[in-house]
Amino acid sequence: MNGQTQHDWDPGTYHRFRGQRLRPALDLLSRVGPLPKGCVVDLGCGAGDVGSALRTRFGTSQAGALIGVDRSPAMLEQARAQAIYDRVIEADIADWTPDAPAALIFSNASLHWTGDHQTLLPRLVATLVPGGTLAVQVPHQNNAPSHRLWRTLADELCPGRLAEVALPSVLVPAQYFHLLETLGEVRLWETEYFQKLPPSDEGHPVRRFTEATYARPILQSMPDRERDRLVRAYDELIPKAYPMSADGSALFPFRRLFFTLVRAGYDAPAL
Template sequence: MRDWNAGQYLKFEDERTRPAIDLLARVPLTDPKRCIDLGCGPGNSTELLARRYPNAEIIGLDSSDAMLEKARQRLPHLAFEKGDISAWAPSAPFDLIFANAALQWVPEHAALLPRLVAALNPGGCLAVQVPDNFNEPSHVLMRDVAARGPWAQRLGGAVTAREKIGSFGDYYARLKGAGCSVGLWRTTYVHCLDDADAIVEWVKGTGLRPFLDPLDEAEQATFLALYRSEIAHAYPTQFDGKVLLPFPRLFLVARRS
C-alpha cells in the first residue's frame, strides 16, 4: 500500500483515541521503566503513555514516514523509530508493549503474540486493541463494491490485507500458552457522525486504503460514489440528521509471569 495519509487519519482523532484511553486504563503497571507504542501512528496514543508514565523511557514505532513526521512534531521530546511490527526484534525487553489499532495489519497472530510476550520483562504487560469490524456493513460493503466492479481482479488482495481477528478463546489460548495472565473484552463504540459522507471519510483513512490504492484517480472516484451510496442505505439518517456508526473493537491485556 501507499504511505498513510496522516491528515486523513486525524480527521477523527478524538474518536480514534477513545479506545486507546480505555486500553491504557486497564494496564495495571504503576512505574514501568521502558514502554513502546507499536504502530504509534501520529502519536496520539504515544502521548497518552507519556502523560501516564512521565518517568518512563517511551518509544514510538511505525512503518509510515508520514505518521512518524506527525508524531515527532507532536512529541519532539520522545524517540520515534521506523520499523515493521512483523519484523520487530528489540535488543532489550520492555515493561509495556502497547499496540492500539495496529496489529490488524500484521499477519499470523498465532506466532506474533507469543513473540511480543517474549519481548517483555517478567511482570510486563502486552496491551492490544484491534478493530473487530470485518463483518460490519462499513467493511462488508467495501468487499461487495470491490467484487462487482471492473477492478475486481485487481482488488482481490485487498480483502486479505487485514489479519482476521480471532475469538476470545483464540487469544486466551495463545497468551496463556506464552505464560501470561489474560484480560479480554470487546466494546462496541457508537460514533455519532454528520452523515454518510463522514463514514466514508472515516474509513478512507484506514480500511478503504487497500481498496483505493490500486486504483487510478477516476476509478477511485467511481468506487467511492458506489460505496457511499451503499453506506447511505446501511446507516440511516437519524431524526436530527446525524448517522450512527457502531464500531466493535477487541481488547486484551496480558501480563507476563
C-alpha cells in the same frame, strides 16, 4: 500504523475523526495495571496521539524510555514533532524487536495490519520483562456493513481486484485467548462504540471514516476511474445500513477487540 512507503498514510485524512479513534486507546490504557521497571513502547504509534497519555501515566515512574515505533514516515514525522517520545523508530511491526526487555508494549489499532499473529504475539510477549504487559486493541468490524460493503462492491465492480489487496484482519477472540493463555494472565473483552460521525460535504460520514483506514488499501489499488466508481456506489448504498440524521451526521456502531497479557514470572515486592 503499518503503512507502506509507496502508499503512505495521510495524517490529515486519518485525523478527521481523531476523537473517535482516540477513545479506545484511552480505554485500553485504563486497563493497564502497575508495571515493573523497563521501557514503554507505543507499537504502531502513528502520529503519536497516545504518546501524551502514555507519558502522563508512566513517564515519571518508569526507569526506561518512552519509545514510538511505526512504519509510516508521514505519521512518524508528526510523532517526532510532538517531542513526547524519547525515541521514535521507523520499523515494521512484523520485524521489530526492542533493544532491551519492555515493561509495556502498547499497541492501539495497528496489529490488524500485520499478519501471522500466531507467531507475532508470542514473540512480543517474549520481549517483555517478567510482569510486563502487552496491551492490544484492534478493530473487530470486518463483518459489519461498513466494511463488508467495500469488499462486496469491489468484487462486483472490479472483479479480481481484491486478490491483489492485503486487507487488515484479526483472529476470533477465542483464538487469541488460547494462543496467549500459557504465557501469562490474559484479559479479553470487546466494546461496541456508538459514534456520532459529523456531516461531510464530500460523502457519507461512514464512507469518510472507513476510507482512511480499512478501505485505504482497496482504494489505493485502483486507478482513478475505478476508485471514483466504487466510492459513488458505496455512498449510494451505505445509508441503508447507517441512515443519516437531518443534519447529515450518522450514528456508527463500531466494535473493537481488546486484550492484555501480563507476562508470567514476576514476584511483586512485599508490602
